[in-house]
Amino acid sequence: MASGLHTWSLPNPITNRRIGPDTKPPRTTKSPSIHPWGACTQYLPASFVLHSPRTINNIRIDASALRCGRHRIASDQVDLHIVKCWYMAGLGVWADPRKSTNAEFDVLAMGSKSDAGRENPGIDGGGYIMSRDQLHLAPELLLKDDELIDFDRKRQDNIYRFTGLPTDSPKLLPFQLRANESKQIWVTVYLPPDTVPGRYQGQIRIRAPKRASIAIPITLDVTPIHLDQPALQYMQYYDSFITAPWSNISHSKYRTPQQMLAELCDLRAHGVENTTVCEPITGDQPNGKTFDFSNIDRVMDLREKAGFPVRKQTLFWTPKTTSSGRPDMLTDFYKHDPWIIDKPFLQRMERTIKAVLRWSKRRGIPEVCVYGIDEVQDQKLKAEIRAFKVLQKLGAKIMLAVSPNFHDYLGDYVDVANVQGDPHNPKQIPPRVIRRIHAKGGRIFNYARPQTGECRPYAYRRNYGIDMYTSGMDGPWPYGYQCTSGRYQAYDRIHTTHGSWLNHPFSYPTTDGVMITWGSQGWRAAVDDVRYMTTLQNMIDAGEGTGANRSKAREFLKNLDSNGNLPAQRRNAAQLIEKLHP
Structure with missing residues (x-):
């Protein structure tokens, strides 16, 4: 406190507890310290908070290298962000919109839906804002340039x-801490694959003009564990593309190759195994042009560069070429009523899929899965069966985001189902549904539990971690990586043009990279929880360790509890892994 700064660390950073500017410092006088632990290839989170009774300008924070004897983790592996609070219409992605009564918003909203809207982030061309009593000043963005975005309490x-x-800046820039406000700092330590096990020590330095500096010690324990990849498949809807935009496509989905590569690398860094691919192909129009795969080839090249094993995984193809912008493969084939699946429709679909399958074979892609009409329920599902029969006869697979009762209307035509509900509640997702699709060699994923974009990191860790691991499903598949509900404004969490839902951001686009979110750190923690459980199970299956220790490990995995202490269960798994290690 000699510097006028009150600092305190957060021992469990993956939490639903929000730290905002009005958060009061704890009464404890204990000096802050950071004690992460983990294994090679993990991104380890940590966090601390700053508070001052007076405004302090030009605060600088940097991290030292971490050292263990002659071994070293470079300082650039210690990544620092400010957890930025801003106004959001609710803490999730659903709310009830009301027409604005604020004259300033109404005037702007009455403007035409043109590119002008892109120059006004925060103002939605559609004219709806969420009710003011739903607004929350909530932490969501992880920024390096704190001045990029701010909030106005009065307005x-x-x-x-x-x-x-x-x-955004490539490194954390100096920032201001306003009087009587708190600011949370997020720390991510990456452990490269060649990190030597041991206890590493370093510090985070906090400096400001004419004030004594503060050093927060870091003690990092690196375990001698090699983590396997998770038994679950972690999936995301990724619906951006590099094809040049035209009038019926929202500019918010267009990416340069540089932007797309950065986003794909971010997906991999958060443990995402595969995504949908929305890049369309051109050709086979009434003018008879040849199919052109040049852009989707570029996308595949970018995916390989980002670390996606393109030649070993299914291509989930959902090209967005319709004015609806929906992830519907079948409606993209037909310009009229999507429920009219007639002979011309089937002929065009067959020509297209044959070309796609020939192209995928040349690329070494083992399997193509075609996305059906999105979120269709009950009797309407039957309208797709004629198309599904043709697709499967040609050798393609079928994927749907659908209700758990899809077998009642489609039988076994669906190869990959993405269903909403709690897999531990048989009234929501009956176990027979999971068993049936697995018996046919298919996969079933969990949708919207929750969707991306919520300020609840612990909910993502719980639901998509141990809870998913014990469910019998194949993994989570929420929507989406970057979904905008307005026409252009990715950075708008107050307005909407889409009824009751807001933006669904796992991250936000920048000119040359990615702005990550607080919520996405819970997803990454879920992946790591499952990696520990998977590694332990694999060691049991391989007969490693003594029989007594394997029995203890089996009993531990049998009693995993997603409502229990998740950090403690990960720690226990690590200890059991070390006991089984030869």
């Missing part, structure tokens, strides 16, 4: 110091 609105898309 209850966000302030954007950029037009179009922002450019």
Whole structure:
């Protein structure tokens, strides 16, 4: 406190407890310290908070290298962000919109839906804002340039110091801490594959003009564990593309190759195994042009560069070429009523899929899975069967986001189902549904539990970690990586043009990279929880260790509890792995 700064660390950073500018410091006088632990290839989270009774300008924070004897983890593996609070219409992605009564918003909203809207992040061209009593000043963005976005308490609105898309800094910039406000700092330590096990020590330094510096010690324990990949498959809807935009496609989905590569690398860094691919192909129009796969080839090249094993995994193809922008493969084949699946429709679909399968064979892609009409329920599902028969006869697979009762209407035509509900509640997802699709060699994923974009990191860790691991399902598949509900504004969490739902951001686009979110750190923790459980199970299956220790490990895995202490269960798994290690 000699510097005028009150600092305290958060021992469990993956939490649903929100730290905002009005958070009061604890009464404890204990000096802050950071004690992460983990294994090679993990991204380890940590966090601390700053508070001051007076405004402090030009605060600088940096991290030292971490050392263990002659071994070293470089300082650039210690990544620092500010957890930025801004106004959001609710803490999730659903709310009830009301027409704005604020004259300023109404005037702007009455403007035409043109590119002008892109120059006003925070103002939605559609004219709807969420009710002011639903607004929350909530932590969501992880920024390095704290001044990019700010909030105005009087207007209850966000302030954007950029037009179009922002450019964040590659390193944490100096920032201001306002009087009587708190600011949370997020720390991510990456452990490269060649990190030597041991106890590493270093520090985070906090400096400000004319004030004594503060050093927060870091003690990092690296375990001698090699983590296997998770038994679950972690999936995301990724619906951006590099094809040049035209009038019926929202600019919010267009990416340069540089942007797409950064986003794909971010997906891999968060443990995502595969995603949908929305890049369309051109050709086979009435003018008889040849199919052109050049852009989707570029996308596959970018995916391989980002670390996706393109030649070993299914291509989930969902090209967005319709004005609806929906992830519907079948409606993209037909310009009229999507329920009219007639002979011309089937002929065009057959020509297209044959070309796609020939192309995928040349690329070494083992399997193509075609996305059906999105979120269709009950009797309407039957309208797709004629198309599904043709697709499967040609050798393609079928995927749907669908209700758990899809077998009642489609039988076994679905190869990959993405269903909503709690897999531990038989009234929501009956176990027979999971057993049936697995018996036919298919896969079943969990949808919207929750969707991306919620300020609840612990919910993602729980639901998509141990809870999913013990469910019998193949993994989570929420929507989506970057979904915008407005026409252009990726950075708008107050307005909407889509009824009751807001943006669904796992991350946000920038001019040359990615702006990650607080919620996405819970997803990454879920992946790591499952990696520990998978590694332990694999060691049991391989007969490693003594019989007594394997019995203890089996009993531990049998009694996993997603409502229990998740950090403690990961720690227990690590200890059991070390006991089984030869």
